[in-house]
Amino acid sequence: MSHGSTAPLPGGRRGPLPGARLGALAGARAGARSGARPEAQPGTRHRALLRSTAALGALALAGAAALVATAPLALATADEPAGTAADAADAAADTDAADTLAQLASARGKDIGFALTANYLNETAYRNIADTEFNFVVAENAMKWDATEPQPNQFSFGAGDQVAQYAASSGKGLYGHTLVWHAQAPGWAQSLSGAALEGAMTNHITGVVNHFEGQVEAWDVVNEAFNDDGSRRSSFLQNGMGNGWIETAFRAARAADPNVKLCINDYSVESVNAKSTAIYNLVADFKQRGVPIDCVGFQSHLIVGQVPSSFQQNLERFAALGVDVRITELDIRMSTPASSGNLQQQASDYASVFRTCLAVQACQGVTIWGITDRYSWVPGTFPGQGAALVWDENYAPKPAYNAIYTALGGA
Template sequence: MRIHHHIGRRTRSGLLAGLLAATSALAMGIAVAQPGTAEAAASLRSLADAKGRDIGFALDPNRLSESPYKQIADAEFNLVVAENAMKWEVTEPNRNQFSFGQGDAVVNYAVGSNKKVYGHTLVWHNQMPGWTSNLSGSDLLAAMKNHIAGVAGHYKGKVFAWDVVNEAFADGGSGGRRDSILQQRIGNSWIEEAFRAARAADPDAKLCINDYSTDGINAKSTAIYNLVKDFKSRGVPIDCVGFQAHLIIGQVPGDMQANLQRFTDLGVDVRVTELDIRMSTPANSSKLATQAADYKKVMNICLAVARCQGVTVWGITDKYSWIPGTFPGEGAALIWDENYAPKPAYQAVAEALGSGTTPTTPAPTTPVPTTPVPTTPAPTTPAPTTPAPNGSCTVTYVPNSWGNGFTAEIRIRNDGPDPVNAWSFGFYFTAGQQVTNAWNATVSQSGTQVLARNASYNGAVAVGGTVSFGFQGTHTGSNPSPTSFTFNGKVCANG
């Protein structure tokens, strides 16, 4: 796919690819846990789920054949946005001839990995198909509305929110509209027309306007603020505002939280939609520490604003970042490096979301942490009774439910008397719940019985030590927590 790079925008994108990545990280002065020496960390996904927030990434579906890319995508995110696959030139390359192959690949991946899909983008002055360039104003308006109806209609019920209009305002201090073909030929009404068309195509989708260099209070963000205020006063459908947040280390706006808050005070949601934080390259430990602090700051800002729905990073790995091609001499903007090693920014995001642990470094042959599990229909027979705890282990089961889905984080403490070098962990569901994927363990399910086994890197648990893993599942309205657990065949107490 052709990818257009431009100021203030795009990229692509954990886990480690292997010991080579760990070695390179250590050479830069970055602390990396070694296999079997630290408790496995909770994923960003599970931490965000527990906070009721989105943690997303921009997906190029062609990268899913690359194992570490897919491993991270599967395990670490609960939201996916198409990097380029849903843009106008891709979805309608010829007038009235729609092409949804790439976009459908994004949606199918999201469905298969239980992620939400955020649509990007219905109308943008860039990456428009060539056939639009010679249309008159009235014909361009008709083509735009028809395009929105075709794309939003195709993904109705699959995409929960759309960047309806992207980058409609000019750079600099004027706060005016961008002098695009849409603005020139249709006039000021084109943004409103786009939002009304999107609402007609999918009445249930959240409709957003998205832009860059609007993270702080400035002329450009104020122009969008005034547009939203006008739309809300006149009943023009708009539900949310996206702040791209393509930032430079050390330059997170001091008034970013106040800026996001003033938009939510108008009655719309906000989200950080395309976060990356670049630096002059090569990276070093000092720059990476500043970057980590900035990532944590942005995450904390979102968490402090009640209607901030979440944060999406514009890619996974520096290997595929758009930054070096647009800003020569700059890069290293994402939270995994070119070898898929988690950078200090990964830990910073995890800490902001509530984790105090360090991501474990898998060995080179570590299997995919997010393990698909067969969805065997649950029998109607009750779970067998389990004997009383024998004092050798304590389990904490922390669920988080929504709709017909849920996640659970399980922490197991080895109360002795002996350390273990490998473990299996079992329990029973009582209401037909089904595990769909897991992290930091290999999980299988047969009927009501669920069995988890350690990953290659977290089998050793000292006396008094703990290990954790998590999984995602589905339920049909009732989701009671399991009450009995076994660890290497011994019955655990509930923590």
């Protein structure tokens, strides 16, 4: 999560998914971006089949409900022969034309993700949106250090497995967040230093990455390691292990899984500034020395009307280093109660962020930090601010929804 908030924010080894899904997905994305039609691979078919099955299930349920709702009308008009078949065909065509955000993003070769807390799936409205509008998911809290290893070498994967199982069953990609962060780390780890802390960190990374191997496409290995001025953040990690701890973490993650993509993630790095330049220099150094790093995450916890003008330029300079870029935790907050003017500006801002990702070939996609304002982390951290997500507290889509839809190519 962002801005250093310490409030809760929004061990068996498993084999890879069938058909080397991760490599196939990368090929499909590359084909979509180049305009070529990628050759179908087993992993691609596996993910597409899951998505198609979920979509067909949703359509079947919707169709059944529609039949029940219209049965009296059908009986009342059974003697009217003209136009009924044509009208039904037109209605079906209209339904088919109404793509979801997930369908639009997939057609552009991009992820559209959301941060998930699994128990919210028990709410029908939440579940319907999660199932249909996204093709990618990240655990909001369930894969962080305090959740996965509350006691030394005693791993707890129940909550994380729920997220992973949901992603697999609904045909969505899965992003791992986060292996090492100064916040939401267990007290026992924060009390360590030197070789003991390095050993504990390495063991934690190994245990978690091994457990989710073949399920997670990319990991936030290190989260929020820098200050706004580009210096290293003073934390138990930095103070206990010195400047080498980030490299140690990335090497441990690569040793645990040779195929998963490894990312560094931070906030207030969307523009070209001192903080983003410090991360740029770290990535350049890692690439030059052969330290494993594959991607950079730009959290993008933004304020309405303040999307940086240099966002695309910034993504492009990182991409030129040979890494993927991702928008990992997007929300756009405003003063509450929300005004109609701010909601319209928010819609424009969301569209701008999505267009920025679409314009950069190396941008893998955009993840929104939640679904509904009902569960957003923003009001608890920034009193008097909120309304940061795409659906309001009652699950009604805000103007931002249509703006994203249009930005992704929807008509």
